[in-house]
Amino acid sequence: AGGVDVLAPPYRFDGAxxxxxxxxxxxxxxxxxxxxxxxxxxxxxxxxxRADRVV
Known part of the structure; x- marks a missing residue:
């Protein structure tokens, strides 16, 4: 099985x-x-x- 792409924080703490x-x-x-x-x-x-399809 291959990897799975996920959202992750764009920053790191102490390189991790x-x-x-x-x-x-x-x-x-x-x-x-x-x-x-x-x-x-x-x-x-x-x-x-909602009825007016605004949201």
């Missing part, structure tokens, strides 16, 4: 790479949190944005 802890979040996984918590949009507003 940091371990990869897991895959990054899927694109859009945090959209509701960002739009709701950070921007204060209500669940109804988020539903309208």
């Amino acid at each position: 790479r940091l371990p990869v802890r897991g895959a990054p979040p899927v694109l859009g996984a945090d959209t509701d949190d960002v739009l709701g918590s950070w921007l204060g949009l209500s669940p109804d507003a988020l539903a309208r944005l």
Whole structure:
């Protein structure tokens, strides 16, 4: 079996790479949190944005 490409931090400490802890979040996984918590949009507003295919 061959190797597997993974995302890793672009920096090193003492010349050593940091371990990869897991895959990054899927694109859009945090959209509701960002739009709701950070921007204060209500669940109804988020539903309208989805219905209008904005997000």
